[in-house]
Amino acid sequence: MADIIQLLPDHVANQIAAGEVVQRPASVVKELLENAIDAGASTIKLIIKDAGKTLIQVIDNGKGMSVTDARLSFERHATSKIRNAEDLFQLHTKGFRGEALASIAAIAHVELKTKQEQDDVGTSIVIEGSNVVSQDVVVTPKGTSVSVKNLFYNIPARRNFLKSNAVELRHIIDEFHRVALAHCDLGFALYNNGSETFNLPVSNYRQRIVNIFGTKTNEKLVPVEEDTEVLKISGFVGKPEYAKKTRGEQYFFVNNRFIKSAYLNHAIASAFEGLLKSGTHASYFLNLSVDPQTIDINIHPTKTEIKFDDEHTLYALLRSAVKHSLGQFNIAPVLDFERDASLDTPYDLKGKHTSAPTIEIDRTFNPFKDEVEPVQSKSFSSPSSGGASYKKQQTANWESLYVGLESKSNDFETETDFSEVQFESEETNASIFEDDSAVEQVNTTYQLHNKYIVSTIKSGMLLIDQHRAHQRILYEDFLKNITIKEAVSQQLLFPLQLHFSVQEIQILKQLKDDLEHTGFVFSNVLEEAVEITGVPVSVPESEVSIILEQLISDVENEVPDAHFSAADLLAKSMAKSLAIKTGQGLKKDEQEHLVNKLFACKEPNVTPTNKITFITMSVDELDKKFI
Structure with missing residues (x-):
């Protein structure tokens, strides 16, 4: 029987290793940035095109490499940090596996330019799919520049698994943030498609967080x-x-x-x-x-x-x-059994005796006498006032105030029938039915545990998840508004200013037109904030920030996937944020309205994310439960 086990060729082994090290463009960014840090660079520049699919370039001003090191860096298991197994437990550097550059070179076009400070000229190496195309002398500044072009060009299946540019760029920025936060003593810059996204100077840790x-x-x-x-x-x-x-x-x-x-x-x-x-x-x-x-x-x-x-x-x-x-820092509540400082005696009054105020009342005073004698004994004294007295003034002709009231009151009693008096009550919503009898006839719903709506049908019973049902209703409403671009907006009394990071502002700019079609009105979009003067009619002002945060998160994680439109994604995200929650009580007419609106939808059976909204149980199935 012939031997069936054989050694893999180097280029195949490198491609398999690349599957472990390089899952997406962000993996390449991470490895190259870590190599630049290990090279002792003080400033590192990252250049991205088409979310890394076309170009990933990292330029540093580190110590650079010699000609031999530059060539050896693309060999498997080549590293400058490990000499024996014990070194694995004394690591203070980043890249040490010795597989990163070899794996990257196996699945992309790589160009390396490097020069040491003492050298007059540097080295340029071009590698395509693990094959060295050229190695030349080049004029280049001190440090290293690595350009990775056409990632996964020789593995089309892996390239097809990459997400859209927005998602891949988010992963790249995440890796950039992780490296930049860990090294606030270094300067970093990120350029995406020719525009500067981040420029982070050397700073302390708090400033680096704020800058990002x-x-x-x-x-x-x-x-x-x-x-x-x-x-x-x-x-x-x-x-x-x-x-x-x-x-x-x-x-x-x-x-x-x-x-x-x-x-x-x-x-x-x-x-x-x-x-x-x-x-x-x-x-x-x-x-x-x-x-x-x-x-x-x-x-x-x-x-x-x-x-x-x-x-x-x-x-x-x-x-x-x-x-x-x-x-x-008084963020968490603490148990403090000491006296509240606000209740302490003021400094000026400490050690002084305070006498209680006395009040004297003239119990013989009668305001209905014809002549009122001056009050001598009524006084309000306090330690500070020295017992100053108050005297009642005579009130002559006070009876004239009541002239004519008796006749008016008699007229009022004859004209008013108190059995017909209507008392002011809370405002009630208008009924969606014509009369109360109709409500009694149609009202066949019941809310179970403030989560499900139970309704009767001819064949048995209907059980509706109120949160999922409302999601479907809102989703179709929002999608219709975005499509026909006729959404109704309510103006805010005071503009609402919300703060976001630079990356989140870029996402909101992309979604601005679609958001305006749903009813949002943006008066100003700044570098780190947006000003909103109008919101959709169904959106309370307190929910705006939550909706936009959820929307940004959905876009970053691409929920759903890239083949859906931005309008569809926006409608899904807003419906998920605004749908009534589990645990919210609904009145009878609200339950009926929800059921009617659900079955007026084009697809009432499932939510926008394809989860069922209701189940039915026939009378036969109920009868079997009692057998």
């Missing part, structure tokens, strides 16, 4: 500091009132390396217990410094997951540090 997420972020941050033998914690957490429905602004850094840890995230959530609204998540930007020997960062190809020797201790320290900061 907007100036409004500064007032949301609460500092966290803790230094122990096991763990050193520094950074910031967001105030509970600014918690978001998404997990976008949650960053853990261990030894200046971004990580994901559901276990440590639970520690933060536990510290915020009782302070956050249901369904919201706190923001945090925390740096953890631990001994490199106590962690293993080589368990995942992207190095975003880490194993800790003693996770329970880290959990307890992190939770207590965050709770301490929230209490120290």
Whole structure:
């Protein structure tokens, strides 16, 4: 029998390794930025075209490479950081696996230009699909420039799995944020399709957060500091009132390396217990410094997951540090049994004797006497007034005030029948039916646990999920308004100004036209804020910020996928935000109206996200339950 096991060719092995290291353009950005940091650069520039599908270029002013190093950097398992296995547990650098450049070169066109400070000229290497096309001498500034073009050009299947440019760009910006937040002592710049998106100068950690997420972020941050033998914690957490429905602004850094840890995230959530609204998540930007020997960062190809020797201790320290900061800055409620400072005696009156005020009353005073004698004994005295007295003035001819009232009152009693008096009551909504008898005839609904609406049909019973049903109704209404561009808008008495990050403002600019077709009116769009003067009729002013945040999140995560239109995505997102929630009580006429509107929809059976809105149960099925 012939041998069937054989060694893979190098270019195939590189492409398989690329599948682990390079999932999307953002993976290339991460590897190249980390290499630039390890090269000792002080400024790093990232240039993107077509969300990285056409070009990803990273330029740094680091120490550069020699001719030999430049050539060896594209070989598999070539690294400058590891000499033996023990070095894996003493890592203080970023890229160490020795597979990144080799994997990238296997699936793209790569051009490397590098020069060391002491050299007169640099080196230029062009590689296409693991094959070195050229290696020449070139004039280039000190540092390294790596250009990655036409990603996945030789693996069309992998390229087809990439999302739209908006989604891929969001992943790139996320990686850029992670690296920039971990190294606030370096300058970073990001250029997308020729325009500058971020320009981050060298700054402290708080300024770097503000430069990335907007100036409004500064007032949301609460500092966290803790230094122990096991763990050193520094950074910031967001105030509970600014918690978001998404997990976008949650960053853990261990030894200046971004990580994901559901276990440590639970520690933060536990510290915020009782302070956050249901369904919201706190923001945090925390740096953890631990001994490199106590962690293993080589368990995942992207190095975003880490194993800790003693996770329970880290959990307890992190939770207590965050709770301490929230209490120290009066964010969390605390039990204080001491006297309230506002109730203390003023400084000027401390040690002085205070006499109680006395009140004297003339019990013989009668206002209905013809002549009223001056009051001598009635006085209101206080320690400060020295007992100054008040005298009642005579009220002559006071009877004239009541002249004619008797006749008027008699007339009023004869003309008024109090059995017909109508009392003012709360305003009631107009009935959608013609008369009350119609309501009694049609009213066959019942609300179950403030979640489901039960209604009778000829064959049995109908059970409707009120939240999902309302989603379908609102979705078709919004989609119709966007399509015919005739939405009704209600003007706000005072303009509403909402603050967003630079990236979120760019998304709102793209959606501005469609939002205006639904009824929003934007008076001004600034770099970090939008001013709204009108909202759709069905949208309360307090819900506007929640709707826009949810919409931005849906667009960033592309819910649904790229083959849907922006109008469809907008209608879905707004319907999800504005639909009546589970637990909301509905009146009988509101239940009836919801049922009628649902079955007037084109597709009443499912929500915009294809979840069923109602179920039916026939009489036969009910009869079987009693057998």
